Amino acid sequence: MMRTFMFVVVAILAGAASAAERSASMLSYACAGCHGTAGASAGDSLPILAGLPREYLSNIMLQYKNGERYSTIMGRIARGYSDAEIDAMAIFFEKQKWVSAVSQLDPKMIARGKELHEQKCVRCHLGNGQYTEYLLPRIGGQWSDYLTIYLKNVNTSEFKQPQPQLMKESLSLLTDEELAALAQFYAAQQ
Amino acid sequence: MSNITRRNFIKVISSSVAVAGLAGFHEIGLGSSSGRVVVVGGGYGGATAAKYLRLIDPNIHVTLIEKNAQYVSCPMSNEVISGVRDINSLKVSYSTLGTRYGINVVQAQVTEIDPVKKNVRTANGQDFQYDRLIVSPGIDFRWNAIDGYDRNAVEIMPHAWRAGPQTLLLRHQLEAMKDGGVVIIVAPPGPFKCPPGPYERASLIAYYLKQHKPRSKILILDYKDKFSKQALFEQGWAQHYPGMITWIAGSMDGHVNRVAPYNMKVFTDFEEYKGDVINVIPPQQAGEIARRTGLADKSGWCPVNQKTFESKLYKEVHVIGDASIAGKMPKSAYAANSQGKVCAAAVAALINGKVVEEPSYINTCYSLVTPKHGISVAAVYELNDKGRIVEIEEAGDPSPIEASPWQREMEARYAHSFLINIMSDTFG
């Protein structure tokens, strides 16, 4: 990880330092106060960004910025950046290595979550949620509290949460308890 | 890994530290020294600057001088005062900065900075030569600003504006107070550290009192006529603590100019107030070492080049965090953390003779009205063409005034996770 991190830094210093643009690393450092150094969040309700696909990060941030996706705070911050800057940060975080969350989980919830995963989610969230590509985020090893909040918001009509149709359908009949079980299952996929 | 018991959990963490430490460390190395940077003050600003310097340029030798063995986070310390948090959860050691990032961490009191000889001296007589110095001393109080509020008074009327024994003192006083008592909070004039802090404190004290001493009252005597996130706080107070908290603006005679610790009284121009617990948050200025070195101007704060944080008064000395005059940025943990990174990148560039990057800064500031009712303010900053840090207009704003309980709960949860991440980004 450190190597990647420093590679990026060196590349930026060597390359674009003379431009008046704000570099990807300079922009991304400022995110770490909430999302952890290099996007390796240690806080259970804030998502790990490291290693997530550029397209996912860029897309979701643009949605926050444009008000197409509800957030408490992310949209207010996203509006401070150009689309190109958002993409630069997405590239920065994609290059960082994913570091799985380690949290206290309930084996019963994990087992229930596994059942639900296999019934509802397995078609898309391959590799027990660890697979990530393009607009599909890695959720295996993500923080359970973050996932719980996210899933609950998908099911709450007051929040705009653009989702694949299939995801909305799969989640619509689940209770808060079941959503939490799913979140715990994915959190356990280290 | 499914269920993680506490015991296993710690084991996992320990082993991961070992592995990660090795993996990261060899690559950092000490290398051939391309420059020596000394950082004075290991708060959110200084520790961040030290860590990011090493991440950005592992060839720079970094010494961090801090008088305390461990740091106690001010953010969330109001939860300790309200009794919902153990203060130990706010403590963090400096050891990771040494072991993982190769920072030379020195526990000592800095007694003298010589910006001409480029030397830092500590109380035990050690000297540290630097190519560039980063000073992050935080705030100091203006001891003469409130008549009667001196270093002895703080033991009776705690400021609790540095997390630690003062925080616990205020907590104990609240525990000892009778139901129906009056808690007075004296709120300072700007600029001061943590603008929404006094009002979060009032909220979380009310949270405690409502459950345990519901007939008690809180009186905020303010120097100012408005305060951070005011509408959101007042909305929260009306919702959770109706009639419990009274705020008196500066122009409505809220300005406290004298205290009488032994009578437990505070005095404004026209009134005197007796309290059962009195929390005086005094007016503030830059940390003492910065002022003594001559880094502060007559405002009491340190003027800096807001792109590099290099002092306008001494070359090759940078001042970050609460002590600096950082344009529109408030004095907060997040701001100090963000400035630490901008400063680290600038210092690394300057040492290597490279062009200093265009900076980018963020401030995010969470406050709790209850442990499950969070509100926030956020801003993204840039450097304008006059070299001043300004907010990017499109971004920012406080939380919306119209929000559901679930939205407030989400923000409270984010607030708690923010604490962990900013501690981890700074010290871990």
Next chain:
Amino acid sequence: MKAGLMMVFIFAALGLAPAGLRAENVGNIKCLNCHKRATPNVVMDWKFSKHSSEGITCAHCHGLEHTSSKDSEKAKLPQPSTCAKCHEEQVAQFRRGKHAISWAAMKAMPTTHMLPMALTKGSRGCGSCHKIGEKSPEEVAKLKAEGSGYGHAACDSCHTRHAFSKVEALQPQACQTCHMGFDHPQWEMYSTSKHGVRGLLKQSGVLPKTASGPVCQTCHMQDGDHEVRTPWGYLAVRLPLPEDEEWRKDQTTILQALGVLDTEGNPTARLEIFKAADVARLTQEAFDIEREKLLDTCTQCHSERFASGELAKGDELIKKADHLLAEAILIIASLYQDGILDKPESYTNAFPDLLTFHDAPRPIEQRLFLMHLEHRMRTFQGAFHANPDYALWYGWSKMVQDLTAIQEMAEELREKARNTGEHCEKSDTVTYTEVAKPTNQSLK
């Protein structure tokens, strides 16, 4: 408890960031990082797909096993069952229809086993279209072993990989690549018919979207039904046989020449293959259902009387064409019967086998092949695709010429036999079921 938990999280904070704990390949290897260079247009096509915007990516169809250029064989090749994971209903419809069994239908044709490898390997030749049929896992394994790295999915015949576009599959051109040419020139018929001209003018924007002008899918995929069937089926033969006495005899003759009925008029083993491949409608009900569906569509623009009348004309033309074809079949059958021509070794009966196609042994049988597969097809397909020119000049007219030529060739063969006195061994296996001797009557 709360404080305790928080402490744990602080440990997490200080322990975890930023160096790696246990990141797995599956979460960190991204297919696109290689494939945007290795197969850029595959990635480009997929990027404008609904799949990409819905988060359906490479591994959902190709699995997680292939992770480097060294193990590309580990990439799974999708099949309809892969698509059915999400598009269950459409795949179920597809499986009920004739497209799904087109691979089996192709295999059922003796000719396909006699083509040169260059035409068949890698789904060339018949396979290039018939790949739309579903294959068994064994067949896929065999194809893969032969080096065929694609074309197993069937669904991508119309929803071309890797865009898998519904819009694309809804265009008539989606059908064009297969429904053209020698034995099924529906595209040529459609595109030069009034239906097609208007349909294509709508597509090009000359006519508004609301203008009437059907595409293939309008009549053959009503309500998006992926079953795709026609009343008459590919060969325009059906059971039970028609009421009309003469037509009944002619269809019997054709079914015998298709090897579905034996010379006694009893079902053969090939009937089972026909059933499995669903080449013909085998019950009146199956026919009526499809005819009703079609009428429903026609009547969106036409009166029911007009539409039924047009379809009846098509049926009538099949009847007439069948009579010509039956005559030609019987002429050749009588040559076998009378010992003028040898029964080809591969034939079960001394009766022409239409399904030998171009592998028929002699010019007279070759001509019968053209009469059947090229000209009879055009006759009735032209009629049903609203293209009378095709039905007449490329169909009926050619059939009449075929019959004349076959009569002529038969006469010459008989003449030659009479002159030389050489007769083959008479075939004793041929017994006709109420088969009339061929006459020229039908030509008049």
